Amino acid sequence: MDLYEHQARELFEEHGILVPRAEVTDSPKKAREIARGLGGRTVVKAQVKAGGRGKAGGVRLAADPAAAELTARQILGMDIEGHPVRTVMLAQPVDIQAEFYVSYVLDRAAGRFLAIASAEGGMEIEEVAASRPEAVARVHVDPAEGVTSAKAAEIAEAAGLPPQTVDVLVRLWEVLVREDALLVEVNPLVRTTQGRIVALDGKVTLDDNACLRQSRWGAYGEAGDDDPLEAAAAAKGLNYVRLDGEVGVIGNGAGLVMSTLDVVAGRGARPANFLDIGGGASARIMADGLSVVLSDPAVKSVLVNVFGGITACDAVADGIVQALDTVRLTKPLVVRLDGNNAARGRALLDARAHPLVQQATTMDGAARRAAQLATTA
Structure with missing residues (x-):
């Protein structure tokens, strides 16, 4: 669950981080x-x-x-x-002397949290990482040890941050742990002309799995609070979570979808969503899924990754073919089918011969192609 900026800053303030x-x-x-x-x-x-x-x-x-x-x-x-x-x-505006970037994010591949920090804050960290990768420090954090003053000093030194930021780095870790967050980000974290370290903007993503032990989270889910695409997907019975990337992702099974998100990220693109169609891939489900994913203006390509089991790949392919008759496909669609009746499913898609539909035989190949299409669009 993502928080609004004003909700994130309230958490920062509760943990002793200065905010305007x-x-x-x-x-x-x-x-x-x-x-x-x-x-x-x-x-x-x-x-x-x-x-x-x-x-x-x-x-x-x-x-x-x-x-x-x-x-x-x-x-x-x-x-x-x-x-x-x-x-x-x-x-209230503040007089800024310098801007920094700091965040903690879950690194699933490493099984640890990752501290990302830069002395060049106030702009998109992806742009800084792309143009000047040496300006962005990445330091893994063992969740069992956490961020002590010594660890915070290591992070600050790696990123070229001033010593005054060490206390903020410790307190941001407290926010992450005590609030059951998956992401805590401040951009920019600034040093004012008075020498104070202040969080001017904040982003926090909470782990939905912890809602049972976080009673106050109910206040974060007010009416009208939902992402419009997530609300539309929920109305269709789809398990959809909107992210901030450009590659739409559809798969069957939460584990496969999560793995697909990681592989897409590893190929230089960002996933735009999580969408698990579960054990069924009827024409209606595929049409609804494609409709929701394509409604996101940030999506530049779509990746369908299916491993056929109880639901055979030819049934999934048939669902895609029928969905293409009801949904206007405006972005490239990369399909990877594997498992039960995969060859038959691929043949069905070949026979449909839609100009925007491409196939790949491996998950890595499909992710690479979807990433290429999204980043060159």
């Missing part, structure tokens, strides 16, 4: 009042569970309360990456 004063509203008039209470000049930020807010015009500086009201009116109702903006957060 801020308040959330869904009313432009209330935004004027909040800005007045914050001193007049504010940063107005769209509250959506998606990246790219700044590029989309969802983060703006307002010089005074009247400008804050006007800006909030302009941002509320925007659509950012398929997410409607229902609330905005107004925050």
Whole structure:
């Protein structure tokens, strides 16, 4: 479960991490009042569970309360990456001396958490990693040992962060562990002209499996809070989770889908979703699945990865063929079939000869091709 920025900053504040004063509203008039209470000049930020807010015009500086009201009116109702903006957060601006990036994320392949940090914050970390990989430090963390002051100092030194960030790195780890999170990210973490270390933005993803022991999580699932595509998928009975990549992923079985996500990431692309069609792949299920995945504007290619067992591959292929008659395929579709009746399934897809459908015989080959199609689109 992803949190909104204002929810993430509340967790940071609870764990002793400095954040700017801020308040959330869904009313432009209330935004004027909040800005007045914050001193007049504010940063107005769209509250959506998606990246790219700044590029989309969802983060703006307002010089005074009247400008804050006007800006909030302009941002509320925007659509950012398929997410409607229902609330905005107004925050006090700070005088920035330097910007950094820090995060902890679960590294499934290594069976440990990974600290990612850079002295070049305030921009997309993927862009920094692509253009200057030496500027991004990656340090694995043993979950049994955690992030002590010594480990935090190691991370800071590897990334070229100032010594003042060590305490924040320890506290961010506390957020990850105590709040049962899979991802904790601050971008940017800044040093102000007064020498304080402040989290200006935050992203937190919670582990849904821990909901039984986190009673307050109920407050995070308010009406209208759901991702619109996740809500549409749930209405169709699909097990779908939206991610932030460009390769749509459909598979049968949670384990296979999770493995597919990792392989796609290993081939230089990011998965756009998790979609498990389970043991059945009827034409309706495939049509519904393709419809939801293709509705994500970030998707550049789709990968269907199926291992035939009780549900044979020819039944899956037949479902895809029939789905192509009802769903307008606008992006390349890479299909990998293996297991029960795989050869027959591949023959059915060959006979359909759809120009946007390609086949691969291995999961790695399919992931590589889907990644190529997505990153060159």
